[in-house]
Amino acid sequence: MLRGVRDSLVVVVPLTAAAALLPFAYSNELLLFNFIVFLVLAQGVNVIYGFTGYLPFGYVGFFGTGAYGFSLAVIHLHLFPLVALGLGAAAAVLLALLLTPLFRLSGAYFAIASFAAAFAVYEVVSNPHLDAITKGPYGISLSQIYNPQLSYGVAVVILAVTLGVTVYLKNSRFGLSLRSIRDDSLSAAMAGVNVVRARTLAWLISALIAGLIGGVFAWYVSVFYPETVFGAEFSVFAIVFALFGGVATVSGPVLGVIFLYGIYNVIGISAPQYFQLIYGLLIMGLVLFLPGGVVPLLRRWGIDVP
Amino acid sequence: MMLEYALLAGAIFGLYFALAGLGLNLVFGVMRIVNLAHGDFMMLGAFSAFWLFRLIHLNPLFSALFVLALFALLGLPLYYLLVPPLLRAKDPEMLSFILFFGFSQAIEALAAIAFGPSERSLPGRLLGRGPIRILGQAFPAAWTWSGIASAAAVLAVYLYLYHSRLGYLTRAVMEDREEALATGIDVHFVSAIAFGLGLALAGIAGVFAPFMLGSATPSMGLGLTLQSFVVIVIGSLGNPLGTVLGGIIYGVSLMFMQTYFSSWASLLPYVLLILILLVRPSGLLGRQVRRA
Amino acid sequence: MKHSMQVLGGIAVLSLLAAAAPARAATKAPAEIKIGTLYASSGPFAGISMPVYDGLKLWINQQNAAGGVYVGAFHKKIPIKLISYDDLSSTATAATLYNQLITRDKVNLLLSDSGSVLTSPAVPIAKEHKQFLFDVSGSGAAFFTKDNPYIALICLAETAIAPKYLADFLNSDGAKYGLKRIAILYSTNDFTGALAKAFTGFIKSAGKLKIVYDHGVPTSTSSYTVLINTIAATHPDAVVEMGYPGNDIAFLRNLRDVGVKFPFLFTIYSGTEIAELEHAVGAAAMTNVFSYVAGVTYQYKVNFGPTTPGFRAAWDKAYPPGSGAEWGMNALYGYHTGLVLQRVLATTKSLRQLDLRKAIFALSGKLTTLNGTFVLNSEGAQVGEIDPVGQLRPNGKGGLRLDVVYPPRYANAKPIIGKK
Structure with a gap:
């Protein structure tokens, strides 16, 4: 409990405050918004991969579903954005429920199957025969509800809640039982942990997080195409950020996003063609030399990070 | 007429997809690692064929032999560099997945820097002019040749695995790595050869990619890896004939979809992959992939 | 008026908006x-x-x-x-x-x-x-x-208006050349998908041609052989393929490789990116193909x-x-x-x-x-030049040139329609 309070004070409060206040000092608000999106997505990956060991390679599927669920609720049902946001998140959770049978698969198979599932959703959404429902490949325009200030504010709230969830998972009994499943599901089950229920819950929370931020993303950018919100780079970035910092920690994914997405925006503006190369080599180096990420390294050096 | 055409075209494409999946299957079977850069080696094979033709007018059939030798040799040092550290780790399957994803990104980036982003294709006449008629249906000559080359490569792998000493050892490692180690087999050497062979097969499949798939771009790799994965998931692991079966089932269903439900055709590999993984993962793969 | x-x-309205906008020092x-x-x-x-x-x-x-x-x-x-x-x-x-x-x-x-x-x-x-x-x-x-x-x-x-001349040509002159059945194949992206939608609309509302095939395929499609066979099985007189340059290249190559010919064939980029397509497909496979005439050729x-x-x-x-x-x-x-x-x-x-x-x-x-x-409309969309329809012909030097065939006020040649 005490550790939870400490983690909140060290990570959640300052990060949320920074996200809320920085727009007053720095004018490229969209860059800040993208930071928030990746902070949330990296923590979402952390919830499912860090605490259960299942790598959601197709995590973007939930993000895109959230974005489309939100947009279609606005277009067809004329709902208020905040209500539509709930519907978008519900759509993502529904998709996650549909995909729960994938948990029967082990490591790499789960990753590939979830990747395929994200592609499948994208193919359905962008199919021209569904033009009347999803606008097919022709894209979404939500100019009638465009409101960058409010949607930015909602994104900050989602960030705070998501960080709160990881603090809870790290310090609670529930998080502990999840990690015991990850390390050895058989002994966890023998110790009385309801393996299937705990894992499904983590999966749904993770999908909910991605669905919510996907909906806000759609609200904030307001004009987009299916390939915008189903781009594989969302999954890839979120996973790499989380891995770099170290999963199953609170600060790991945060460090990953701030450091790597920061570099991305610096290199991305001066020498973008080398970016993918640097990223690829970085991933390889991580796996070979630093499989646990940065946070365990810092801890080994005696720096106590949450 | 449309149905027969879809079936025949599917069979030809099936042979090609079998070739594409074979290398991935071999690497997975021997090392239990997922080579997510498999499709990128196919891409490199395609660009090798393109440049060999552009620079010295080499016919793709000869380029295939050149690529075979080059990629097999490349595979040995790559194996010793990347794979043994992985196998020592706690969860090699998962780590290999991430490691080779990074490798795939790096290859794609280097290729984009070296070759530029545009699509490259080879003239179809290099593999024979005009259509070839099979059972009354007209097919591009290049398809027929690619199909024949694929069949030859699959046959060669079959002969290697079942009628050579090294192939026998390879199958022993596939069966049980620990036991093979205990009986004194040089597991790393056998694995390195299999890794090189896997890359070489990807390279050959790549050489024919401009003819079968239309063109080559540096970013084509990940999609090809996924398609190859679908093929080996449908077929069974460690058995070249199983991969051929997987390839043909995949090829025919793809052509069938393109003929009758063209706009939904690209949905097929993903749905097929998920369904088969869920319905018969262990049966089709010949190994346990489920857990609690 | x-x-x-x-x-x-x-x-x-705009002057009001302009007055309301914060006035920056714009004199220097x-x-x-x-x-x-x-x-x-x-x-x-x-x-x-x-x-x-x-x-x-x-x-x-x-x-x-x-x-x-x-x-x-x-x-x-x-x-x-x-x-x-x-x-x-x-x-x-x-x-x-x-x-x-x-x-x-x-x-x-x-x-x-x-x-x-x-x-x-x-x-x-x-x-x-x-x-x-x-x-x-x-x-x-x-x-x-x-x-x-x-x-x-x-x-x-x-x-929404770009394919107008192409549709007009088929609707008004199609019957004269025996073009009665039309097949439309397009790549499903925002650009070519919307073009095809507008074009199909023009053909349907005129009611002169029968649409025998109308399908979208993913823009990533690079092999058209099976699709071509399916289209040929519907016996169209006119085939309109709308895709990006990569799609056009693959389509034309596959068409040549299986030896199928349609009396009238249109692709977007064979006329507008002649050099690139000729390099990839060869002049022979592009001869008599119809395309848009843009500033690059006209x-x-x-x-x-x-x-x-x-x-x-x-x-x-x-x-x-x-x-x-x-x-x-x-x-x-x-x-x-x-x-x-x-x-x-x-x-x-x-x-x-x-x-x-x-x-x-x-x-x-x-x-x-x-x-x-x-020309801009009131919402800022470009409604100026609608690209005329042209046809690729041998230029006598082994390459191709694009003749304008429609509308009549631009035309410098008569269209050549192939035999079925």
Whole structure:
């Protein structure tokens, strides 16, 4: 409990405050918004991969579903954005429920199957025969509800809640039982942990997080195409950020996003063609030399990070 | 007429997809690692064929032999560099997945820097002019040749695995790595050869990619890896004939979809992959992939 | 009369908006005119983005070599500073970079990247920051709305009207040539999908031709052999394939390889990117194919800037073979964008965004460049030049030329329709 309070004070409060206040000092608000999106997505990956060991390679599927669920609720049902946001998140959770049978698969198979599932959703959404429902490949325009200030504010709230969830998972009994499943599901089950229920819950929370931020993303950018919100780079970035910092920690994914997405925006503006190369080599180096990420390294050096 | 055409075209494409999946299957079977850069080696094979033709007018059939030798040799040092550290780790399957994803990104980036982003294709006449008629249906000559080359490569792998000493050892490692180690087999050497062979097969499949798939771009790799994965998931692991079966089932269903439900055709590999993984993962793969 | 009332009303509203906008000190001439844009060096849109970017750079270099671009508001030439970033074909990256151009670099003129997908993030951002967006070739219908005065499409006609002449030709002359059954195959992206939708609409409402096949395939499709066989089985007289250059190349190659011929065949890029397609497919497989006639193959009577051959000479000098720059329609788009900006800067009252809007709307109907006549509708969509229909013929030197066959006022040749 005490550790939870400490983690909140060290990570959640300052990060949320920074996200809320920085727009007053720095004018490229969209860059800040993208930071928030990746902070949330990296923590979402952390919830499912860090605490259960299942790598959601197709995590973007939930993000895109959230974005489309939100947009279609606005277009067809004329709902208020905040209500539509709930519907978008519900759509993502529904998709996650549909995909729960994938948990029967082990490591790499789960990753590939979830990747395929994200592609499948994208193919359905962008199919021209569904033009009347999803606008097919022709894209979404939500100019009638465009409101960058409010949607930015909602994104900050989602960030705070998501960080709160990881603090809870790290310090609670529930998080502990999840990690015991990850390390050895058989002994966890023998110790009385309801393996299937705990894992499904983590999966749904993770999908909910991605669905919510996907909906806000759609609200904030307001004009987009299916390939915008189903781009594989969302999954890839979120996973790499989380891995770099170290999963199953609170600060790991945060460090990953701030450091790597920061570099991305610096290199991305001066020498973008080398970016993918640097990223690829970085991933390889991580796996070979630093499989646990940065946070365990810092801890080994005696720096106590949450 | 449309149905027969879809079936025949599917069979030809099936042979090609079998070739594409074979290398991935071999690497997975021997090392239990997922080579997510498999499709990128196919891409490199395609660009090798393109440049060999552009620079010295080499016919793709000869380029295939050149690529075979080059990629097999490349595979040995790559194996010793990347794979043994992985196998020592706690969860090699998962780590290999991430490691080779990074490798795939790096290859794609280097290729984009070296070759530029545009699509490259080879003239179809290099593999024979005009259509070839099979059972009354007209097919591009290049398809027929690619199909024949694929069949030859699959046959060669079959002969290697079942009628050579090294192939026998390879199958022993596939069966049980620990036991093979205990009986004194040089597991790393056998694995390195299999890794090189896997890359070489990807390279050959790549050489024919401009003819079968239309063109080559540096970013084509990940999609090809996924398609190859679908093929080996449908077929069974460690058995070249199983991969051929997987390839043909995949090829025919793809052509069938393109003929009758063209706009939904690209949905097929993903749905097929998920369904088969869920319905018969262990049966089709010949190994346990489920857990609690 | 009604039209002019609308224009007057629009001007009144705009003047109000202009008065309400914070008045910046615009009296002093800036040291440089900052033009901001994005390009895609890699990814799916690199092929259309890079030639536009190269064409734009050519115009900027020409202006700067002549001492800068003439800005009417200050009665003098001012050097151009190009601020450009690479979005790698990613919309998420493009969004932050557009914002960077507006909020950090504070560019005077904001240009979008090529194509609808990479233009899409710029539309709401520009509107939000009251920055006028010079939309180079993002023709998505969703961008042009009554409530957004901060956008104008520069290069190509809005997709809803672009296929009009092609449809008119088939509807009015098709029967004469025995074209009764039509097959339509398109790539499902925003651009060609919308073109096909508009085209199918024209054919259906005229009711002259029977549509025997109408399907979309993913833009990533690169093998058309089975699709061609399926289309041939419906016995069409006319086949219209609408895709990106890569799709057109694969389609034409596969057609040649299986030896199937249709009496009438149309593809978008066989005429507009002749060089690229001829290189990939070969002249024989493109002979008698119908296509759009764009400024790159047709010489418009210009009232501003060079003609197409003049531009071509400058292009070849700036980008000799091997430089990697690709000549074609998109190269011309980049240069035409520059010419439009040149007129805008020469006539605008100030560098305020709404004055820029006024200046570009004032050009509507009055400017004809190598890309044809520039006409905007009230929402900022381009409705000027609708591309005529042409047919590729051997030029006698082993290559191809494009003859204009429709509409009659442009035509210089009669169409040749093949036998079934």
